[in-house]
Amino acid sequence: MTWLVGLGVGRSVAGMAEAPAIECDGLTKRFGKLTALDRLTLEVPRGQVFGFLGPNGAGKSTTLRLLLGLIRPTAGSARVLGIDVGDRKAAHRHLAYVPGDVSLWPRLTGAECLELFGRLHGGVDEAYRAELVERFELELDRRSRTYSKGNRQKVALIAAFATRADLLLLDEPTAGLDPLMEREFQRCVHEASARGQTVFLSSHILSEVEDLCTRVGILRRGVLVEVSEIERLRTLHATELEVDLAGPAPDLHAVPGVQAVASTPEGIRITLSGPPGAVLAALAVADVQAVRTREQSLEEIFLTYYGDGQR
Ligand SMILES: Nc1ncnc2c1ncn2[C@@H]1O[C@H](COP(=O)(O)OP(=O)(O)OP(=O)(O)O)[C@@H](O)[C@H]1O
Numbered sequence: 001m002t003w004l005v006g007l008g009v010g011r012s013v014a015g016m017a018e019a020p021a022i023e024c025d026g027l028t029k030r031f032g033k034l035t036a037l038d039r040l041t042l043e044v045p046r047g048q049v050f051g052f053l054g055p056n057g058a059g060k061s062t063t064l065r066l067l068l069g070l071i072r073p074t075a076g077s078a079r080v081l082g083i084d085v086g087d088r089k090a091a092h093r094h095l096a097y098v099p100g101d102v103s104l105w106p107r108l109t110g111a112e113c114l115e116l117f118g119r120l121h122g123g124v125d126e127a128y129r130a131e132l133v134e135r136f137e138l139e140l141d142r143r144s145r146t147y148s149k150g151n152r153q154k155v156a157l158i159a160a161f162a163t164r165a166d167l168l169l170l171d172e173p174t175a176g177l178d179p180l181m182e183r184e185f186q187r188c189v190h191e192a193s194a195r196g197q198t199v200f201l202s203s204h205i206l207s208e209v210e211d212l213c214t215r216v217g218i219l220r221r222g223v224l225v226e227v228s229e230i231e232r233l234r235t236l237h238a239t240e241l242e243v244d245l246a247g248p249a250p251d252l253h254a255v256p257g258v259q260a261v262a263s264t265p266e267g268i269r270i271t272l273s274g275p276p277g278a279v280l281a282a283l284a285v286a287d288v289q290a291v292r293t294r295e296q297s298l299e300e301i302f303l304t305y306y307g308d309g310q311r
């Protein structure tokens with residue numbers, strides 16, 4: 001089943017205009033003994049592009065389902081655009097949702113799926129939708145059961161952006177997209193943001209949301225461990241530099257930006273934060289055979305900064 005709901009335009013609910021896009025207050029969800037989300041308190045103002053980051057199983061999708069009222073909280077409460085998430089009928093008018101695993105009606109063509117989404121929402125910006133179909137290079141006349149994961153993702157994203165809803169809830173929206181389509185997606189987010197829409201999107205890759213989001217929250221094992229402006233988060237963000245050396249390694253410990261240096265069979269591995277200029281200059285005296293860079297995963301960032309992950 002595809003959950004993709006809402007039409008944002010032109011309706012208003014008392015108190016809606018001033019309320020933040022998202023307010024969670026001690027929001028908690030337990031599945032038996034497992035606490036999937038542990039007392040989440042978070043406010044996302046209107047018009048913000050908010051990145052909700054966390055490794056697999058952190059509780060991102062659970063949070064989105066709670067915000068949609070698809071599951072009930074064990075404790076705490078949440079409001080979207082001033083409306084309690086339990087009041088799904090009212091809330092869903094103003095939001096659109098793209099789930100992590102998009103499934104469509106297999107016998108319908110792409111065009112028919114978009115049409116049906118449009119009717120379910122009560123109407124869409126048709127000109128914008130047609131433009132997005134072009135931009136995402138979606139083949140509309142194929143039956144959706146022949147679509148790849150990426151194509152199904154595109155249908156759901158086009159349908160969601162075409163609603164022009166006040167709030168877009170997107171669960172790992174770029175997971176199935178190739179780099180070109182990911183760029184197109186980023187353009188759509190910028191366009192939505194420029195119109196004053198709020199975008200709340202989840203991801204498990206920091207670099208993926210860095211250029212997109214103004215603010216980021218990091219969830220780990222159901223606990224929100226960090227909420228910061230993207231600028232501050234960049235300082236948490238390290239790159240690993242693997243350097244193969246034919247001769248001895250230079251001493252890099254005092255070089256600005258170098259957090260750690262470890263030996264490898266071929267040379268050294270440098271953990272670096274900030275610009276690489278100083279470390280590259282220091283390496284110039286060594287007999288460097290090859291250099292490979294790698295972004296740290298969120299999990300590695302957690303291990304670096306929070307030890308075993310418990311703050
Ligand atoms: N309906 C459910 N019943 C039992 N456990 C569940 C249910 N839904 C989620 N969980 C558990 O809750 C935890 C959080 O899951 P969730 O899907 O929210 O994580 P996620 O951050 O979206 O992960 P991913 O990056 O893999 O999508 C996981 O341990 C998961 O197994």
Ligand SMILES: [Mg+2]
Nearest residue numbers: 060061062100
């Ligand atoms: Mg998920």
